[in-house]
Amino acid sequence: MGQADAARVGAALPKIDALEDVPAFTDVRPSDEQRAAFEAFCAAAETPGEMHLGCVVRLDRGFPLVVTAERMLRAEHAVGFAKQDKEKGDGLLPAVGDWVALRLAPGHDMGVIERVLPRRTVFERWRGKNRGERQVLCANVDAILVVQPLGAGEVLLGRIARSLVLAADCGAEPIVVLTKADRCSEEEREGEVARVRRLVGGGVRVVVTSSATGEGLDGVRACVPAGTCSMILGESGAGKSTLLNTLLGHDALETGAVRARDDAGRHTTVARVMVKLPGSCGVVTDAPGLRSLPLVGHERGLARAFPEIVEASRGCRFNDCTHTHEPGCSVRAAVEAGEIDELRLEVFKGLASEMRVSAQSLDPDIHL
Incomplete structure (x- = not known):
């Protein structure tokens, strides 16, 4: 140029x-x-x-x-x-x-x-259909803040699960941040938080926040210590930019209204921006809201996000066991024994099936 x-x-x-x-x-x-x-x-x-x-x-x-x-x-x-x-x-x-x-x-x-220079970690999503292209959203990231709003019906567990797989695949720590807690009743909030905790298991932090009341903001700050880089991930309308603006103490990032009929928002973040949080905190990268998170070639991330299922599957009688009806299924036995949560297994099976279908649609010259 x-x-x-x-x-x-x-x-x-x-x-x-x-x-x-x-x-x-x-x-x-x-x-x-x-x-x-x-x-x-x-x-x-x-x-x-x-x-x-x-x-x-x-x-x-x-x-x-x-x-x-x-x-x-x-x-x-x-x-x-x-x-x-x-x-x-x-x-x-x-x-x-x-x-x-x-x-x-x-x-x-x-x-x-x-x-x-060589990257420690890289958070990327598939965007190439059958062509093998990946979009890098953030490099050298330590944690992924997976944002989902409360008060708009059931929290999208599938979306959270996809984000967990992508974060685990790149080696970053996933942290679920539930926003807009002020918009739901205490009973609704407890129910949704319980569903999320069942999905993510005991090893993933879940922080409940409200930018309107200030609830949970210190918990988010604790997830971004000085010297670290986190990325905030969520659809438009989930409250990502509003949360960051509240943490920053002023309106640095543009926000937009959500549609009343489905609580969805328009894209308001058009640049990929890294910001420094005040005080003894690290930096956060804000990226445009993503409508889709396809999973292609993320078997490593799936195994890391659901380790107990992968471990139990090694004892199944059949190598291609689907963990649904086959005899000698160690995973189903673990579910019945209360060692594996049925919800986690159902989500795992859905994501694994999707990845198998996606792999079959790839150009044969693509090497994942």
Whole structure:
């Protein structure tokens, strides 16, 4: 991209000095491996003095905002970036949370991303149908805050389960955050929280919140300690941006009304934004509300999210046991003995069946 093109694109993006709550370099921490990879890249670079270690803290229309130890600036991709060897970690398009090797030439206001450094974790969803494409929503994330609203009928357990599988697959900690607690009765709330706890099991934190009353906000803050990166995940209308605005103490993120007939909202988050929570808290990435979370090739995440079912299935008489009617099914025996919750098993079977169907629809050249 030439300087004139870069200036034109930059003029259409939010001004850096007008952005609030953007993390400083000290708010985000690269791993030792990422620092080592940066130093190795600099040692082989033609202009090592122009190289800077940076973190992508915002994406507007795919245009990265990068923070370094010295400054915050917009960046573009190096020429031929997409032609690099992805097997070695090169050529990966930067996502929010990525650590990058950034070149800043003297006299230039815009940096050039030369390399995306190896990721600790990556939260991504399938969006390629049968083509094998995945959309990276956040890199180097420690926890996923799975947001679902109360007071709008039954909480969508299937949506929570999908999010748990995706979080487990990437190695991040899933945390369920139930918003809008002020909109339901105490009896309704207790019932819905009990259903959610049955689904997620004892190893997943569940936080009940209300941005209107302030209930549960300290519990959310405790889930995002200093030096960590979390991502907030939920459909439009679930209260994600309202929750973040309340945690930030002002309206930094745009929110929208929900439709009365189905409590659904319109997309109000158009950029992928990383914000620093006040006090001794870490950073949170807000992404556009996602209508769907397809599961394709996430068997590892399914096994991690439902470990007791996978463990029990090893004792089944048949390798292809569906845990429904087959004789010698150890999983059904564990359910009858009270060792496995029937609700968790039903959700597990539904997700496993979906993944089997999805795998059959893939292009045969796709390798998961």
